[in-house]
Amino acid sequence: MKARLIFSTVSKEIEMWKDLLFIPQILDWFNVREILNSEELEKIKQSAKRWSGIQGTVEFVDYKNIDNESYAEVFIWCED
16 A cells, blocks of 8 residues: 655654555554665664664554545654
8 A cells, every 4th residue: 555654753754655565553663674775764864863773663544535546644753
């Protein structure tokens, strides 16, 4: 499913669109290394105060349907 991923740190929110095989649930740990490349990981890591770069916590999941196009919106907290 198409997903709008919002990676949040103390100082910034970074939005990325990805196709996911599953939609995570709230409070799940999300292994970001499995879906992001090294440049995308570094972008998030630079905005984080302290983050391992491995996983984030799913804080919010919503399903949207705009102009007959459905997608999931997933908010992931990226701070240890």
